[in-house]
Amino acid sequence: MTDSPLRVKGREMRRKLVGKAYADRLDKEVYDDPVMEKFGELTQEMLFGTLWSRPGIDLKTRTLVCVVSDTATGRFPELKVHIRFARNHGWTEDELVEVLLHLLGYLGAPLVREALIAAREVFAELHAESGDTPK
CATH class of the missing domain: 1.20.1290.10 (AhpD-like)
Known part of the structure; x- marks a missing residue:
């Protein structure tokens, strides 16, 4: 599945916030199963791609x-x-x-x-x- 531009933006923001090494650790320890992967996709788009990226x-x-x-x-x-x-x-x-x-x-x-x-x-x-x- 191809990531949406918003998810790509969100993934970059998440890495910027938490640091690359810790983001990689979370991906391996928390978001490596289908249930949590779905949660990760949504949070990367909605929270990190939209909310965290807003101006103001x-x-x-x-x-x-x-x-x-x-x-x-x-x-x-x-x-x-x-x-x-x-x-x-x-x-x-x-x-x-x-x-x-x-x-x-x-x-x-x-x-x-x-x-x-x-x-x-x-x-x-x-x-x-x-x-x-x-x-």
């Missing part, structure tokens, strides 16, 4: 919107992916932690605690992948 706000801002949204709704597996997006687009670990801490007064301690645990795990993965030592 930059990618850095869009990634932070997702971090806040995932935290507010308790979507911690997705939060891990979106924290990776955010780090890849200029947010520092300290800034992301501060954003999550700011949500404490609006969302409550349980959601923020889980979000910080997720962030810590992603930060550790990113440091391991890059060979950097965390501060």
Whole structure:
């Protein structure tokens, strides 16, 4: 099957957001079966090809919107992916932690605690992948 131009655009955007190596890993570990492949096709077209590609706000801002949204709704597996997006687009670990801490007064301690645990795990993965030592 030939990919639509929108899916090609979406696949490129997804790789830009998450990084090539991590996108390849997701493709092999998550999207390698027929059910998830269908989900991947739709998200590449609809989310990444359309929503993430819209003008109006930059990618850095869009990634932070997702971090806040995932935290507010308790979507911690997705939060891990979106924290990776955010780090890849200029947010520092300290800034992301501060954003999550700011949500404490609006969302409550349980959601923020889980979000910080997720962030810590992603930060550790990113440091391991890059060979950097965390501060």
